[in-house]
Amino acid sequence: MRKGELTHQTILETAVRLASRVGLQGLSIGGLAEELGLSKSGLFAHFKSKTELQVQVLEAASVVFTERVVRPALGKARGEPRVRALFDGWLTWDRDALLEGGCIFVAAAAELDDAPGPARDTLVQGQRDWLDCLAQAARIAVAEGHFREALDVEQFAHDQYSVMLGFHHAKRLMRDPQAEARARRAFDALVTAARTPTS
Amino acid sequence: MRKGELTHQTILETAVRLASRVGLQGLSIGGLAEELGLSKSGLFAHFKSKTELQVQVLEAASVVFTERVVRPALGKARGEPRVRALFDGWLTWDRDALLEGGCIFVAAAAELDDAPGPARDTLVQGQRDWLDCLAQAARIAVAEGHFREALDVEQFAHDQYSVMLGFHHAKRLMRDPQAEARARRAFDALVTAARTPTS
DNA sequence: GCACGAAAAGCACGACCGTTCTATGAAGAG
DNA sequence: CTCTTCATAGAACGGTCGTGCTTTTCGTGC
Numbered sequence: 380m381r382k383g384e385l386t387h388q389t390i391l392e393t394a395v396r397l398a399s400r401v402g403l404q405g406l407s408i409g410g411l412a413e414e415l416g417l418s419k420s421g422l423f424a425h426f427k428s429k430t431e432l433q434v435q436v437l438e439a440a441s442v443v444f445t446e447r448v449v450r451p452a453l454g455k456a457r458g459e460p461r462v463r464a465l466f467d468g469w470l471t472w473d474r475d476a477l478l479e480g481g482c483i484f485v486a487a488a489a490e491l492d493d494a495p496g497p498a499r500d501t502l503v504q505g506q507r508d509w510l511d512c513l514a515q516a517a518r519i520a521v522a523e524g525h526f527r528e529a530l531d532v533e534q535f536a537h538d539q540y541s542v543m544l545g546f547h548h549a550k551r552l553m554r555d556p557q558a559e560a561r562a563r564r565a566f567d568a569l570v571t572a573a574r575t576p577t578s
Numbered sequence: 579m580r581k582g583e584l585t586h587q588t589i590l591e592t593a594v595r596l597a598s599r600v601g602l603q604g605l606s607i608g609g610l611a612e613e614l615g616l617s618k619s620g621l622f623a624h625f626k627s628k629t630e631l632q633v634q635v636l637e638a639a640s641v642v643f644t645e646r647v648v649r650p651a652l653g654k655a656r657g658e659p660r661v662r663a664l665f666d667g668w669l670t671w672d673r674d675a676l677l678e679g680g681c682i683f684v685a686a687a688a689e690l691d692d693a694p695g696p697a698r699d700t701l702v703q704g705q706r707d708w709l710d711c712l713a714q715a716a717r718i719a720v721a722e723g724h725f726r727e728a729l730d731v732e733q734f735a736h737d738q739y740s741v742m743l744g745f746h747h748a749k750r751l752m753r754d755p756q757a758e759a760r761a762r763r764a765f766d767a768l769v770t771a772a773r774t775p776t777s
Numbered sequence: 778g779c780a781c782g783a784a785a786a787g788c789a790c791g792a793c794c795g796t797t798c799t800a801t802g803a804a805g806a807g
Numbered sequence: 808c809t810c811t812t813c814a815t816a817g818a819a820c821g822g823t824c825g826t827g828c829t830t831t832t833c834g835t836g837c
Contacts, residue, residue, distance in 0.1 A: 382834060383784055400692050404604065408825065420826085421785040429825060480692045489688030492750040493599050493679045503752060510752075537760045538767075541744025545736060548743060551691040553702060553709075561736050568737075568771060581804070582814055607795065619797085620815040628795060779837090786831070794823070801816075807809085 387425050390415060391439040394432065398440075400480030403433045403487050403498060433498040440483050441505045448472050449512060458523035459570065462516045462539075466566050469543055470559060473550070481551040484509075485544065510536050517573070526573045535573055542566050586624050589614060590638040593631065597639075599679030602632045602686050602697060632697040639682050640704045647671050648711060657722035658769065661715045661738075665765050668742055669758060672749070680750040683708075684743065709735050716772070725772045734772055741765050 393415055398406045408429060412422040426432040448468035455464040473482045480486065484506065491499040513536035520526040526535075546562035549555040592614055597605045607628060611621040625631040647667035654663040672681045679685065683705065690698040712735035719725040725734075745761035748754040 381783080386784080402603075402689065404601075407823080409823070418786045420787070420828095423826070424785070427826095486688045486691075488747060488751045489685045490601065492685075506752060534760055534763060537744060537748060538741075538764050540747070541740045541764060542737075544743035544747060545740025548687060548739070549736060552687045553705060561733060564733060565737050565740060572767060572771070580813085585814080606793080608793070617816045618795090619817070622796070623815070780835105781837100782833105782835090784831105784833075787829085788827105789829105790825105790827080792824080795821100797818105797820075799817085799819105802814085804811100804813075806811080 399478040459525040658724040
């Protein structure tokens with residue numbers, strides 16, 4: 380691998396971690412360069428613009444996310460175990476040391492929801508993929524007979540993500556020590572409701 | 579009322595609207611001044627610092643929130659109707675024209691979750707009040723016999739807020755036209771589960 | 778080992794940031 | 808009407824932002 384590509388990768392790793400703390404807007408070229416011991420212009424040369432940096436940060440974070448959350452879950456048994464593994468994986472991800480500032484996607488979602496542009500597009504696509512992944516896992520659980528036939532899997536994915544967002548809020552903003560217990564209880568209720576036929 | 583206090587109020591109104599779009603960090607003194615046709619220093623004189631401006635923006639938003647969401651719900655019948663009214667009120671709030679950028683508290687939560695200081699403290703206190711309000715409404719619903727005796731009302735408040743966060747995400751970031759329908763379905767499931775005794 | 782190309786540094790720019798100081802205008806009290 | 812107090816404007820500050828341009832350093836294929 381070329382030297383440049385290596386530092387490029389190193390930059391992105393640090394950038395992801397930094398962005399999880401200060402956000403994608405708060406992520407400054409100068410600050411990032413200093414953290415890495417590089418010059419501002421030297422770092423800038425790797426990206427033609429700040430927007431491009433933001434996009435690549437989101438893409439890099441997506442790669443890590445897939446590797447750390449999605450792939451391990453794919454190793455689990457099809458159906459409910461995999462659905463639970465995705466949830467557990469996400470909880471781990473949000474608590475991960477790599478993301479001192481909490482899930483970078485949640486932070487970016489609030490920043491970019493009214494800021495059209497490539498960064499927003501990249502984020503939305505990633506979130507869509509993630510929601511599709513959750514829905515697909517639920518669909519498999521239906522096929523396996525773990526979840527009821529008539530389950531609206533997109534709704535299930537949406538609800539699962541809501542629980543995650545609630546966890547993030549309780550944990551990171553409210554510093555609620557019970558955050559994880561609450562999230563697990565909420566998710567269990569969701570799974571239970573998905574198992575039993577419509578009442 | 580003094581002339582100064584009047585403009586002070588006008589500034590805050592505009593600031594809340596602007597902050598809902600660009601966030602509390604993105605809210606700049608200069609930009610806000612221009613939007614109001616004031617000079618930067620003239621506006622600044624009303625607040626000793628930007629932090630103080632942020633705090634007052636959050637407080638002003640809380641006042642409006644209480645007036646528009648909480649108070650109307652207090653006019654509803656005790657118990658489940660009031661719980662539902664709080665939820666409906668929040669959906670209206672999030673869609674309100676006053677907040678073109680979506681709920682300012684959700685945006686601020688992501689920005690401030692790792693930024694200790696007066697602004698964060700103010701936000702956390704406001705969110706705590708809101709969650710307490712939701713829990714109290716649920717508690718009354720238990721007392722009225724609408725919800726089951728053993729219901730964990732704090733958990734219910736937490737779950738209700740999670741649904742709201744999920745709605746915000748689906749609506750504002752994903753631009754999902756079904757966002758509101760999904761949120762209502764999720765909330766209905768929550769209420770149904772709260773009604774029936776533990777299964 | 779040398780030459781060439783890539784990578785990083787250095788420097789400068791215009792713009793905007795929050796903040797301070799000073800001057801000027803208008804509002805209100807007597 | 809006058810005098811004082813308060814509200815706003817104007818100009819400037821040091822700093823940081825993203826972004827170019829030029830130069831130097833360094834990795835690498837021949």
